[in-house]
Amino acid sequence: MDKQNANRILSMLHARSAGLENGQPISPPIVTTAKYALAGTPNTPYTYGRDINPTVEAAEAAIAALEDAPVVAFPSGMAAITAAMMACAEAGDRVLVPSDGYYVTRVLLEEILAGHEITFDAIPTTAYASHDFSPYAIIWCETPSNPGLDLCSIRSIAEAAKATGAKVIVDNTTLTPLLQRPLDLGADMVVSSDTKAMAGHSDCLFGHVTTRDEALLAKVVRWRKVSGSIPDPFAAFLLHRGLMTLDVRLERMCANAAALVDRIDGHSALKTLKFPGIGFVIGLTFESEAKAESFINNCPVIFPSTSFGGVHTSAERRARWGDDVPDGFVRLSVGCEPTDALVDAIEASLASL
Known part of the structure; x- marks a missing residue:
């Protein structure tokens, strides 16, 4: 393990311990509440369970330590993918996706987002290197692709997309932030199905979106709040526990x-x-x-x-x-x-x- 990843792991493992007082639990408590006490004028971020939950926050903080970026958690990988699409795409936009990538991403575009006048093209991952990005608002990448395991250069794609004004979103599920760092390579946003290696025990559904673009982050947060797509606290606890041995x-x-x-x-x-x-x-x-x-x-x-x-x-x-x-x-x-x-x-x- 390189020194940077070692530091990220240390930061994740000890993120909670820094603020603990004697007698407080080392593991994040599973907070199961829909409501919070709100007498008078609210002066707290904890207003309603659809917006925020302490156990979910603990999971987000752990992932953020690995991503070196803010994280918004979702109840599945597809919920994260949907949020990323809705944050970045508008009516009339065209999206480029891998034809050999995760097929449900294409189903989302074909069956759901088409009704929002969002269209798409699908090409093999290996064809990204020579493809014209100018017609697209979003360049969606998987590398290695799932399930085909073909590769493309995130850095080259990000450089080409920047010239055309397209946003680059990378599904990093197959490698996790410990094996590949799309944001550092120029991607605008990363999604992950944390159901897979991040949780690691096949016992919970979870996903996340991460970006260093404050405007995009705000759109993702707003989408989660309005759509009600916050993970349940028990899944967040399981994800947090799994991350400790990632x-x-x-x-x-x-x-x-x-x-x-x-x-x-x-x-x-x-x-x-x-x-x-x-x-x-x-x-x-x-x-x-x-x-x-x-x-x-x-x-x-x-x-x-x-x-x-x-x-x-x-x-x-x-x-x-x-x-x-x-x-x-x-x-x-x-x-x-x-x-x-x-x-x-x-x-x-x-x-x-």
């Missing part, structure tokens, strides 16, 4: 993924293996849907489930959800299991095909 989990998950790729790359049971050289997600393509399903179901250390980023290794065929990938494509999310046992079990499942 760096430890990521270190094991990334090491496991690298060890697995070293062992199975070029295996005869695979048509292709896609790994961007960073992170914990691997793309495996089998010759058929049946072979892909057999690989998942025959491996005792793989949970057959959607989503990714948890401590348990999981896998699924993404074509069943509408992603533009082959029927035999499997997104493998590598977890925190003991490395040798994990690699041996996955190799054995490949050998059984």
Whole structure:
């Protein structure tokens, strides 16, 4: 871990301790209230549970320590994505999104935002480098893309978008702020589904938006207040707890993924293996849907489930959800299991095909 990330982790871990008095809890309390005492003229930010909650604030502060920027929390990654779109796009705007990125982002644009006269184009992530950004108000990026794991240069995209006046929004779910820092590379805004690696235990839904642009931040905050999209305090508590071990989990998950790729790359049971050289997600393509399903179901250390980023290794065929990938494509999310046992079990499942 580099020194900057180490300092961010230290800041996150000890953010609460600085203001604690004797007898106060180290962990943030789960504050379950819709109302606050407000006699007379309110002189407190705590007015109503739809606007603000202390447990949610603790989660936001922890994420902000990692992002080096203000954070607005949401009850899911899609809620965060929706807020980012609504904050940055207006009627008549056009949005560029990756055709190989998270498909629900495209569904949002096609089925919901089209009614607000917001249109979009979808191109492969690898085509961003040569694409003309001048028609767009928003350039939406994922790198690595989910599930295709293709890459693009955030810095180059941000420089090109600045010349045309477009805003760059990066979905950083696959890497987290410890592995990739889009704001530092020139992005205007970052969204994340913290349901994945940030929470890390597959037990809560959560998302966040972060930006250093005060005007955009105010729009996101206003959207959350008016739309009622604040996370519940128990989910915020679970997210906060998960963040306390994020760096430890990521270190094991990334090491496991690298060890697995070293062992199975070029295996005869695979048509292709896609790994961007960073992170914990691997793309495996089998010759058929049946072979892909057999690989998942025959491996005792793989949970057959959607989503990714948890401590348990999981896998699924993404074509069943509408992603533009082959029927035999499997997104493998590598977890925190003991490395040798994990690699041996996955190799054995490949050998059984």
